[in-house]
Amino acid sequence: MLEISNLHAQIDDTQILKGLDLSIKPGEIHAIMGPNGSGKSTLAKVLAGDEAYEVTDGSVTYEGKDLLDMAPEERACEGLFLAFQYPVEIPGVNNTYFLKAALNAIRAHHDEEELDAYEFLALVKEKMALLEMDKSFKSRPVNVGFSGGEKKRNEILQLTVLNPKMAVLDETDSGLDVDALRTVAKGVNSLRDENHSFLVITHYQRLLDYIVPDFVHIMVDGKIARTGDKSLALEVEDKGYTTTQPSAAP
Amino acid sequence: MESRHTMRREPSRTTALPLKLLGLWAVICHKRQSSDGLTGKRTARVLYSWYWPFALGNGCILSRDTIKQDPIVDDVLDATYKYGFVTDVDAESAPPGLNEDIVRFISAKKNEPEFLLEWRLKAFEKWKKMTAPQWAKVSYPEIDYQEICYYSAPKSMEDRPQSLDEVDPKLLETYEKLGIPLAERAALAGVAVDAVFDSVSVATTFKDQLKDVGVIFCSISEAVREHPELVKKYLGSVVPATDNFFTALNSAVFSDGSFVYIPKGVRCPMELSTYFRINAANTGQFERTLIVADEGSYVSYLEGCTAPMRDENQLHAAVVELVALGDAEIKYSTVQNWYPGDENGVGGIYNFVTKRGACRGDNSKISWTQVETGSAITWKYPSVILQGDNSIGEFYSVAVTANYQQADTGTKMVHIGKNTKSTIISKGIAAGHGDQSYRGLVRVQKGAEGARNYTQCDSLLLGDRCGAHTFPYIEVMNSTAQVEHEASTSKVSEDQLFYCRQRGISEEDAISMIVNGFCKEVFRELPMEFAVEAQKLLSVSLEGAVG
Numbered sequence: 001m002l003e004i005s006n007l008h009a010q011i012d013d014t015q016i017l018k019g020l021d022l023s024i025k026p027g028e029i030h031a032i033m034g035p036n037g038s039g040k041s042t043l044a045k046v047l048a049g050d051e052a053y054e055v056t057d058g059s060v061t062y063e064g065k066d067l068l069d070m071a072p073e074e075r076a077c078e079g080l081f082l083a084f085q086y087p088v089e090i091p092g093v094n095n096t097y098f099l100k101a102a103l104n105a106i107r108a109h110h111d112e113e114e115l116d117a118y119e120f121l122a123l124v125k126e127k128m129a130l131l132e133m134d135k136s137f138k139s140r141p142v143n144v145g146f147s148g149g150e151k152k153r154n155e156i157l158q159l160t161v162l163n164p165k166m167a168v169l170d171e172t173d174s175g176l177d178v179d180a181l182r183t184v185a186k187g188v189n190s191l192r193d194e195n196h197s198f199l200v201i202t203h204y205q206r207l208l209d210y211i212v213p214d215f216v217h218i219m220v221d222g223k224i225a226r227t228g229d230k231s232l233a234l235e236v237e238d239k240g241y242t243t244t245q246p247s248a249a250p
Numbered sequence: 251m252e253s254r255h256t257m258r259r260e261p262s263r264t265t266a267l268p269l270k271l272l273g274l275w276a277v278i279c280h281k282r283q284s285s286d287g288l289t290g291k292r293t294a295r296v297l298y299s300w301y302w303p304f305a306l307g308n309g310c311i312l313s314r315d316t317i318k319q320d321p322i323v324d325d326v327l328d329a330t331y332k333y334g335f336v337t338d339v340d341a342e343s344a345p346p347g348l349n350e351d352i353v354r355f356i357s358a359k360k361n362e363p364e365f366l367l368e369w370r371l372k373a374f375e376k377w378k379k380m381t382a383p384q385w386a387k388v389s390y391p392e393i394d395y396q397e398i399c400y401y402s403a404p405k406s407m408e409d410r411p412q413s414l415d416e417v418d419p420k421l422l423e424t425y426e427k428l429g430i431p432l433a434e435r436a437a438l439a440g441v442a443v444d445a446v447f448d449s450v451s452v453a454t455t456f457k458d459q460l461k462d463v464g465v466i467f468c469s470i471s472e473a474v475r476e477h478p479e480l481v482k483k484y485l486g487s488v489v490p491a492t493d494n495f496f497t498a499l500n501s502a503v504f505s506d507g508s509f510v511y512i513p514k515g516v517r518c519p520m521e522l523s524t525y526f527r528i529n530a531a532n533t534g535q536f537e538r539t540l541i542v543a544d545e546g547s548y549v550s551y552l553e554g555c556t557a558p559m560r561d562e563n564q565l566h567a568a569v570v571e572l573v574a575l576g577d578a579e580i581k582y583s584t585v586q587n588w589y590p591g592d593e594n595g596v597g598g599i600y601n602f603v604t605k606r607g608a609c610r611g612d613n614s615k616i617s618w619t620q621v622e623t624g625s626a627i628t629w630k631y632p633s634v635i636l637q638g639d640n641s642i643g644e645f646y647s648v649a650v651t652a653n654y655q656q657a658d659t660g661t662k663m664v665h666i667g668k669n670t671k672s673t674i675i676s677k678g679i680a681a682g683h684g685d686q687s688y689r690g691l692v693r694v695q696k697g698a699e700g701a702r703n704y705t706q707c708d709s710l711l712l713g714d715r716c717g718a719h720t721f722p723y724i725e726v727m728n729s730t731a732q733v734e735h736e737a738s739t740s741k742v743s744e745d746q747l748f749y750c751r752q753r754g755i756s757e758e759d760a761i762s763m764i765v766n767g768f769c770k771e772v773f774r775e776l777p778m779e780f781a782v783e784a785q786k787l788l789s790v791s792l793e794g795a796v797g
Contacts (some may be wrong), residue, residue, distance in 0.1 A: 048748075048752050049751075049752070050748055051744075051748075052744070071751070072748060072751035072752050073751040073752075073754050073755060073756050073757070075752075076751065076752050076753055076754035077754045081752075082752050084749065084752075087749070088743075088745045088746050088748075088749035089746075090746055090749070090750070090763075090764060090767065091767060091768070092764075092766070092767025092768050092769075092770050093763055093764060093766075093767035094767075097763075098750075098753070098763070101755055101759065101763060102750075102753035102754050102755055103754075105753075105754040105755050105756070105759070106754040109754065141767065158753065162753070162754070
């Protein structure tokens with residue numbers, strides 16, 4: 001599904017990713033943990049195609065194609081989704097309208113017919129019920145005036161409606177209370193099957209209680225320092241990141 | 251952002267109120283929908299899709315270069331004007347230059363009565379002593395008024411066609427290209443179109459239907475012949491011939507335009523529309539529009555236009571006058587898409603327009619809504635003189651300047667009557683090297699007890715080489731008045747674009763979506779179909795504004 005090899009990336013001449021390797025197969029859930037500034041969010045942005053970051057070396061192959069060669073919208077249309085750490089506000093643009101435009105753009109990319117208003121609203125309604133969202137979300141401008149938790153929930157609504165094959169969740173859990181966390185996890189888990197892969201970036205083991213990963217990676221200074229199963233997350237929670245650094249590892 | 255206030259600025263109260271205009275919109279929409287009950291029949295609503303040919307061929311999008319060094323700005327320059335074609339109808343033009351003979355020639359050509367010739371000559375005399383206004387924040391090479399042709403008419407117009415069948419097929423073809431199915435129009439549209447090709451009105455339709463309720467909708471030339479008393483009474487009564495340099499010029503040489511009279515108590519059964527097009531090279535167009543709504547009447551008037559591609563700048567100095575008597579309401583909507591010049595700022599229309607309405611009677615209302623995407627230079631301030639007590643003036647505007655377009659535009663609201671109200675919502679969008687200024691005057695005269703004004707002007711910048719400026723002038727001479735002014739300037743951020751693109755929406759669509767969101771409050775004021783077209787127009791105008 002996704003093959004990241006020796007990835008180097010920088011922003012404003014500051015090297016952030018320094019030779020990152022990661023391989024995600026269809027249906028797998030990978031979690032990435034790591035201290036602040038280790039490059040987790042940069043990885044998410046680079047995967048999504050943020051032009052502020054420059055890839056200086058390495059490769060990313062997505063379903064056999066060169067991901068780095070694709071425009072952000074192309075990546076999205078091919079099924080790569082990023083749940084933003086800081087979702088962006090778009091004044092004046094209706095949330096439902098935005099979502100419909102996104103869905104239909106993706107459908108058009110696959111030569112599928114646009115969903116008509118009725119089908120679309122039914123779909124949104126179903127997903128909103130799943131995520132226990134108030135129906136006022138439908139008519140509000142995209143993320144404008146949303147609380148932190150509402151924004152994250154909105155990201156997951158978009159995730160479930162757009163139904164991507166490869167979803168990157170960038171600290172979706174930060175700023176969420178336990179109930180919201182559970183709801184968000186419910187949305188993610190509803191998509192979970194052998195065709196959907198996830199890369200979950202988080203600071204806290206807590207999220208992984210609800211979205212149980214197949215692999216946990218510890219990222220330190222721009223690359224993966226250690227890889228393990230779910231127990232690694234518990235270990236980090238217990239001992240902190242320092243002990244997981246290669247030099248300090250037994 | 252710059253601000254300047256006049257010396258007499260003394261707003262009695264300035265509060266930052268949230269926009270709560272929804273109720274007002276609802277009222278307007280409701281009003282517009284209600285049937286008049288006078289004609290006994292209700293004309294079907296109209297499809298305005300013929301206004302912009304590209305609206306029909308929405309799927310065919312300009313081929314564009316892909317990403318350039320600066321994805322947001324540079325490629326505004328790549329967007330070419332798609333409607334630049336020229337019809338080779340053999341125009342019968344007056345020689346270039348302006349003198350008394352030309353004024354007489356125009357008047358004679360139109361068989362005008364003596365009073366009008368005198369009026370024109372008087373205006374011409376004044377014009378000779380006037381100079382073009384220099385205060386607007388626009389720059390352009392000096393215009394040589396002796397180089398301009400002041401009259402041109404398609405030859406076949408000498409004998410006015412009595413029906414569409416008699417119209418020059420070339421003209422029909424032009425309309426065809428513009429997407430106006432003239433031949434099918436009667437079936438398609440409930441709108442009576444007073445189409446202007448060059449300087450002469452070609453055809454006026456639905457006249458009979460309008461005649462039934464006493465509405466007069468014709469070219470101003472015809473009105474001069476058929477209804478001289480109305481023309482004499484109202485022409486120049488809102489915009490005096492010598493109001494400014496361009497109105498004097500227009501008054502001297504105006505070629506044609508539309509005339510509307512809605513009799514007492516009549517609700518015009520259809521939306522009236524005019525269609526402008528500039529054709530012959532080097533021909534200035536001097537439209538003259540006069541709309542009179544008698545007591546208790548209502549009319550909604552639409553104006554829209556495109557122009558063929560030209561290398562030379564074309565001068566357009568129109569005058570629009572609106573008169574609303576007691577309890578009357580005029581809603582005037584414009585979508586303007588004239589050739590803005592090429593990506594280097596060469597060519598394009600100079601649009602120096604004076605539009606003004608007078609709310610003469612109590613409880614009258616005039617509402618201007620405009621979407622301006624074209625012209626190289628725009629100099630335009632649709633205004634309302636609120637004379638009658640409780641009268642209402644509104645101005646809703648979206649102005650786009652891309653490439654090297656310049657616009658100095660805004661409005662004037664002059665409160666004279668008691669409890670008069672005005673609302674100004676101005677949305678400016680600048681891209682490329684576009685430069686635009688909002689210039690608005692709110693004046694509350696001494697006797698205007700309880701006058702209220704709310705002004706909101708917002709600017710949206712795309713890229714880092716464009717400019718937006720705000721020049722509000724507020725003059726309050728009555729202490730009971732309440733005047734509010736809000737202004738904001740924002741940018742379409744990279745973050746917003748990236749967010750949209752990450753959801754699969756192309757950069758162009760994202761820009762268009764964000765811009766349309768920004769303009770929502772104005773689009774809501776347009777008649778429904780017009781609003782849809784305006785959104786598309788905006789998208790097309792900003793097409794190529796990104797990589």
